Amino acid sequence: MMFWAVIYVVFLARFNGVPAEERLHWRSFLVKLGAENLKGAKNEELLVACHKSVYIVYTVLGDVSIYVVGKDEYDELALSEVIFVxxxxxxxxCGKPPTERVFLDKYGKICLCLDEIVWKGYLENTxxxxxKRLIRLKPPVDF
Known part of the structure; x- marks a missing residue:
């Protein structure tokens, strides 16, 4: 089974007031969505879904499944730009499409990048x- 990192947290779970049950629902929904559709998908092949008026763009990169979720102005076109970044x-x-081990080894730096790409649920940098310049200013130990 593939290792998966649900990066949807950047768009969904950072909003204050999202109940834990809702986050759990989204996590299980995305795991099921990925299990059904990412088998045999090529690296960086974008797949799109819509659920409860929310857009989902997802892909596989090495051993990692990446999901971005948004609504309103973050439609599938905007999310495809975000997932590309x-x-x-x-x-x-990681230096290449990541394996589970490489992804976990570089997790702190990946989080720094995500923090620069999306800030408080809004697209910040592309x-x-x-x-690269901004993450050099932050030590990964802050996480």
Whole structure:
């Protein structure tokens, strides 16, 4: 079975007031969605879904499944841009499409990148070079 990192947390769980039951529902929904659709998917092949008026764009990168979730102005087109930046950042940090071990070894730096890409549920940075510069200013031990 594939290791999965649910990066949807960046868009969904950072909103204050999201009940734990709702987060649990989304997590189980995304796991089921990925199990059904990511088998045999190519690296960085984008898949799109919609659930409860929320858009989901997801892909597989190495051994990691990546999901981004949004609504309103974060439609599938905007989310595809976000997931492209995220996959690019993960590949840069890991040096290649990650295995489970490499992803977990680089988890702190990946979180720093995610924090620069999305801030409080809003898209902040999409420029790869700017993200690299900004994460150099933060020590990974802050997590």
């Amino acid at each position: 995220i996959t690019s950042a993960v590949k840069d940090v 420029d790869k070079e700017r993200i």
